[in-house]
Amino acid sequence: MDTILRIDVxxxxxxxxxxxxxxxxxxxxxxxxxxxxxxxxVPPDCHPLGPENKLVIAPGLMSGSAASTSGxxxxxxxxxxxxxxxxxxxxxxxxxxxxxxxxxxxxLEGERPKGDDWYKVVISKDGVSIVKDNSLRMLPNxxxxxxxxxxxxxxxxxxSIGTAGEMRMANSTIAVTDVEMRPTRHAGRGxxxxxxxxxxxxxxxxxxxGTTIRHPANPEAFKxxxxxxxxxxxxxGVTGQGLPAYGTNVLTNILCEAGGYPTxxxxxxxxxxxxKISGETQAQIEIARGGLATHGCHRGxxxxxxxxxxxxxxxxxxxxxxYETVWAHGGNCGISDLxxxxxxxxxxxxxxxxxxxxxxxxxxxxxxxxxxxGDAAGAIRLVQETGQGTPLGRILGAGAAATAKCYGLxxxxxxxxxxxxxxxxxxxxxxxxxxxxxxxxxDHTAGYAVATNILKVGGFxxxxxxxxxxxxxxxxxxxxxxxxxxxxxxxxxxxxxxxxDTFQAMxxxxxAMYNLSMTADDVVALGQDILTKERAFNTKAGFxxxxxxxxxxxxxxxxxxxxxxxxxxxxxLDSVFAF
Amino acid sequence: xxxxxKCYATLAEHSPPExxxxxxxxxxxxxxxxxxxxxxxxxxxxxxxGLHAGLDQPLRDGDRVGLFPAxxxx
Numbered sequence: 001m002d003t004i005l006r007i008d009v010x011x012x013x014x015x016x017x018x019x020x021x022x023x024x025x026x027x028x029x030x031x032x033x034x035x036x037x038x039x040x041x042v043p044p045d046c047h048p049l050g051p052e053n054k055l056v057i058a059p060g061l062m063s064g065s066a067a068s069t070s071g072x073x074x075x076x077x078x079x080x081x082x083x084x085x086x087x088x089x090x091x092x093x094x095x096x097x098x099x100x101x102x103x104x105x106x107x108l109e110g111e112r113p114k115g116d117d118w119y120k121v122v123i124s125k126d127g128v129s130i131v132k133d134n135s136l137r138m139l140p141n142x143x144x145x146x147x148x149x150x151x152x153x154x155x156x157x158x159x160s161i162g163t164a165g166e167m168r169m170a171n172s173t174i175a176v177t178d179v180e181m182r183p184t185r186h187a188g189r190g191x192x193x194x195x196x197x198x199x200x201x202x203x204x205x206x207x208x209x210g211t212t213i214r215h216p217a218n219p220e221a222f223k224x225x226x227x228x229x230x231x232x233x234x235x236x237g238v239t240g241q242g243l244p245a246y247g248t249n250v251l252t253n254i255l256c257e258a259g260g261y262p263t264x265x266x267x268x269x270x271x272x273x274x275x276k277i278s279g280e281t282q283a284q285i286e287i288a289r290g291g292l293a294t295h296g297c298h299r300g301x302x303x304x305x306x307x308x309x310x311x312x313x314x315x316x317x318x319x320x321x322x323y324e325t326v327w328a329h330g331g332n333c334g335i336s337d338l339x340x341x342x343x344x345x346x347x348x349x350x351x352x353x354x355x356x357x358x359x360x361x362x363x364x365x366x367x368x369x370x371x372x373x374g375d376a377a378g379a380i381r382l383v384q385e386t387g388q389g390t391p392l393g394r395i396l397g398a399g400a401a402a403t404a405k406c407y408g409l410x411x412x413x414x415x416x417x418x419x420x421x422x423x424x425x426x427x428x429x430x431x432x433x434x435x436x437x438x439x440x441x442x443d444h445t446a447g448y449a450v451a452t453n454i455l456k457v458g459g460f461x462x463x464x465x466x467x468x469x470x471x472x473x474x475x476x477x478x479x480x481x482x483x484x485x486x487x488x489x490x491x492x493x494x495x496x497x498x499x500x501d502t503f504q505a506m507x508x509x510x511x512a513m514y515n516l517s518m519t520a521d522d523v524v525a526l527g528q529d530i531l532t533k534e535r536a537f538n539t540k541a542g543f544x545x546x547x548x549x550x551x552x553x554x555x556x557x558x559x560x561x562x563x564x565x566x567x568x569x570x571x572x573l574d575s576v577f578a579f
Numbered sequence: 580x581x582x583x584x585k586c587y588a589t590l591a592e593h594s595p596p597e598x599x600x601x602x603x604x605x606x607x608x609x610x611x612x613x614x615x616x617x618x619x620x621x622x623x624x625x626x627x628x629g630l631h632a633g634l635d636q637p638l639r640d641g642d643r644v645g646l647f648p649a650x651x652x653x
């Protein structure tokens with residue numbers, strides 16, 4: 001991975017590809033690469049959809065090697081949703097394919113010429129070609145992938161935008177195909193699809209044919225470390241049993257039990273019909289109908305948290321909807337019909353919409369009276385209107401904060417305009433600190449304090465008390481930023497937080513790959529460096545302490561059943577990045 | 580005298596019928612696990628009335644107990 005591919009979409013005669021040595025960005029992967037390029041090359045005060053913004057796509061440091069569970073792909077830019085820096089990352093087969101082809105990053109840059117031309121980029125071992133193909137215009141992701149399959153076969157990766165990205169909606173994703181070549185994996189958050197759309201690139205086809213797996217510098221040490229790492233993942237209860245058996249949606253019941261499951265647009269902390277949409281119920285349905293409850297989004301995953309959701313007749317509906325999706329379209333909207341939720345998951349994937357932002361937006365629309373809470377058919381219609389770009393759909397596609405503004409509501413559960421995920425910050429205060437302070441806007445993956453607040457992974461910090469949450473969030477945000485650079489899936493964190501030997505095995509794998517001698521301290525320094533750069537970008541983009549806050553109503557309106565408000569002192573919020 | 584008890588994920592088979600079990604005065608979470616034939620080593624997270632609790636927590640009539648193995652996601 002020593003090459004950077006730049007595509008100047010404003011070049012005379014159409015987009016032009018140039019490859020160059022990785023140069024000053026050597027040694028960077030994933031989020032470290034995307035955030036460093038964005039900080040270095042994108043003016044923080046630019047418009048996210050303007051020619052000065054860039055879209056950076058980077059495999060993790062270990063992607064494309066034999067390192068287990070290392071298929072994460074980072075996508076970075078200035079976010080159309082938050083106005084700050086963004087790194088959204090995705091599973092699927094894209095990171096491995098790009099890594100094997102030797103690309104450390106693909107950067108889309110420049111000013112799209114006037115008009116409405118759409119381009120397809122094809123990357124293979126023979127080089128890069130860019131083809132104008134307006135017949136792809138407004139194709140949803142699933143239809144697009146079928147077209148690509150007919151032309152390029154079923155062994156390629158498609159990185160694409162659906163209709164939402166083409167319409168440059170603030171809620172729009174970049175899809176990445178999985179092992180079955182379905183567009184089920186998404187760089188979901190922050191409207192990254194709109195930036196790709198603003199560059200006029202509909203899709204990037206990555207063909208790894210003829211490439212080999214990336215070889216480690218020290219094969220013997222690599223093999224031993226990777227083996228110990230996999231053994232550690234299998235040994236831990238979460239990565240070895242819970243996630244493969246029930247998927248991420250195993251969280252529904254435990255968050256409800258804890259009283260931290262945001263229900264009816266963040267008004268209550270328990271959903272009465274949780275058992276109808278829980279991971280246990282979902283896995284049971286999938287198995288009974290002939291779907292799959294255990295499945296990996298890329299080859300070489302030791303966790304296999306996904307699955308396949310089929311209808312009553314056994315026909316494919318969507319991949320196993322994630323916890324966040326089931327919550328956003330389910331409990332948050334008072335909906336308890338798993339088939340309707342699965343349908344919305346498919347629609348989100350095919351239109352290229354972030355399921356969290358979409359579900360929270362529907363919750364806001366329900367609060368506004370557009371449709372009633374619990375109206376599954378109405379919710380499906382709202383997702384369709386969004387993907388089709390009707391006037392109402394355009395409002396919804398601008399996200400939860402914009403929708404609340406359009407309907408004159410205070411209650412938009414957002415930070416930096418990005419919708420909060422499936423944990424109420426009043427009853428899970430550590431995640432509230434992460435929502436408030438991460439440079440990404442409300443994002444659970446930026447520092448998953450739920451692990452320590454609720455799941456008793458990595459120790460225990462009482463979720464209902466304000467003390468200790470800032471320190472918890474700080475440590476997790478630093479560790480996560482570093483992990484996001486490696487290409488390892490964030491879910492390895494459950495094992496490495498609890499098992500020191502598994503953490504060491506992961507570090508040893510990186511060291512053996514690159515002939516390094518990194519220590520735990522170096523990992524911390526890497527995470528701090530990434531966060532420092534991202535914070536500096538946001539500061540120059542106009543963000544300050546006032547934006548590192550939850551909406552006021554979370555401190556004013558209490559959440560049943562514990563009747564708690566968010567009460568972590570502002571001084572502590574402002575201490576999170578005091579490394 | 581009764582407790583509401585829910586066992587989740589791999590512990591689900593231990594849930595009492597109708598989700599309720601009789602409660603004897605002075606019993607703790609550990610006693611409850613013994614009654615339900617659950618190995619304490621299998622239990623990672625315990626809630627009593629939505630609050631994290633330990634094995635030695637005394638239970639009271641009407642308490643809502645939730646028992647979980649190691650689970651995670653995100």
